[in-house]
Amino acid sequence: MKNIILFILLGLFVSTNLFAQDEATEEKEKDKPVRFAWESGVLIDQQTSHIPTVKTLKMVIQHKFGPVENGHSDLWGIYAPAGNIRLGLNYVVANNVEIGWGISKRKMYNDFNAKWTILEQTRKNQIPVFVTLYGNAAIEGSPEEDFGTEYQFSDRLSYFSQLIIGRKVTDGISLQAGLSFSHANSVAPEYDHDRVGLHFNGRAKVSPQGAIIFNFDAPLKIDKISEQRPEWDNHPKPNLSFGYEVSTSTHAFQIYMGNSEGMLLQDIMMNNFNSTDFDNFAIGFTITRLWSF
Amino acid sequence: MEKHRNFLTLLAVVFIGGLLLSFVTVQDKKKGEAWDVPEKYQKMENPSKDDASLMKVGKILYIKHCRSCHGNKGEGDGPKAASLETAIESFTSDKFQGQSDGVIYYQSIIGRDEMPNYESKIPEEEDRWALVNYLRSMK
Numbered sequence: 001m002k003n004i005i006l007f008i009l010l011g012l013f014v015s016t017n018l019f020a021q022d023e024a025t026e027e028k029e030k031d032k033p034v035r036f037a038w039e040s041g042v043l044i045d046q047q048t049s050h051i052p053t054v055k056t057l058k059m060v061i062q063h064k065f066g067p068v069e070n071g072h073s074d075l076w077g078i079y080a081p082a083g084n085i086r087l088g089l090n091y092v093v094a095n096n097v098e099i100g101w102g103i104s105k106r107k108m109y110n111d112f113n114a115k116w117t118i119l120e121q122t123r124k125n126q127i128p129v130f131v132t133l134y135g136n137a138a139i140e141g142s143p144e145e146d147f148g149t150e151y152q153f154s155d156r157l158s159y160f161s162q163l164i165i166g167r168k169v170t171d172g173i174s175l176q177a178g179l180s181f182s183h184a185n186s187v188a189p190e191y192d193h194d195r196v197g198l199h200f201n202g203r204a205k206v207s208p209q210g211a212i213i214f215n216f217d218a219p220l221k222i223d224k225i226s227e228q229r230p231e232w233d234n235h236p237k238p239n240l241s242f243g244y245e246v247s248t249s250t251h252a253f254q255i256y257m258g259n260s261e262g263m264l265l266q267d268i269m270m271n272n273f274n275s276t277d278f279d280n281f282a283i284g285f286t287i288t289r290l291w292s293f
Numbered sequence: 294m295e296k297h298r299n300f301l302t303l304l305a306v307v308f309i310g311g312l313l314l315s316f317v318t319v320q321d322k323k324k325g326e327a328w329d330v331p332e333k334y335q336k337m338e339n340p341s342k343d344d345a346s347l348m349k350v351g352k353i354l355y356i357k358h359c360r361s362c363h364g365n366k367g368e369g370d371g372p373k374a375a376s377l378e379t380a381i382e383s384f385t386s387d388k389f390q391g392q393s394d395g396v397i398y399y400q401s402i403i404g405r406d407e408m409p410n411y412e413s414k415i416p417e418e419e420d421r422w423a424l425v426n427y428l429r430s431m432k
Contacts, residue, residue: 035353035420053416056413209356248361249414
């Protein structure tokens, strides 16, 4: 698994450098960012490099139903009591910088987040990739007794930071790879406080407004930072999602299936113990709505 | 009992009266007034007039931002057009196509009333002209 991931990352790196070298011989002129790389700043659970223009307010509505395991008895999870909801607001404060806040049903997380697209891929490949930083800090809202006998407010805090590198490969295909670090101040004794993860996601347009989308998050088993070696009984499982996106001028609507109950990225990376068996998959949707001021 | 009957009779009269009145009320959409386009836009030159490579960009922008009201072929018959108070002028009409590129730019990007402003959604000047060029191709 590790080798496959390394090959993919190496391939992405080599191909982007080849493009860059082709262009290096051409005369340097002002190059503009590529158009229409993504339709939304959110791709299922993940972030994309897309940040709207300054002074845009974005509302994010994320919903996951229960798993499909019970079939028609609970309408493939749609009527199941389990499920998760996150409502978020983001505001673009400067060119390619947005800040936001969100609240989730699961563990009543309040998250404060920021995203900065440092580099944008340009049309003539003077810059061959998008480079984006994303981070959040979350406060878990569970009852005090869930944190044990020596409760402190800091036990509620968890963090997620991520470097995302993406490329619009063709007019219809955009891909991203990311590296992340998650940390939770308080975890159950059999879990780790820190987790490093890899992320791959993308979209393939099938019509002017429609695209097939996917997302894969892999929490890595790194012996040196684990507190649980050599047992490794409770290692989180990868998160796999795939779906369809429809976008308009101000909305992007994504419907998908995925195997993680979480929506907050550190929750997905540290607490997803659902395997990728089909029974664990749940239907979900993500909607973004933009208002410009 | 009598009170109830009177109240129901009154309700029936108001309902039937309202229904009949709706047949004589004009339900047509109002026609948009003439555009008051600033001189700056009237005299604006289209720097990308002959750039055929932008036609695809214009089409993508049209589908994303305009089609829901203006329809597939610019006839003003998109799915959201029915909920607007103002009738939409067809992009294929001589009246529309007879305007200068700068006027079409103003109408499309700056907007007024029910026609939204697209300055923040289409921030690049080149993309705005790509859209104007695409509207021009609808004649």
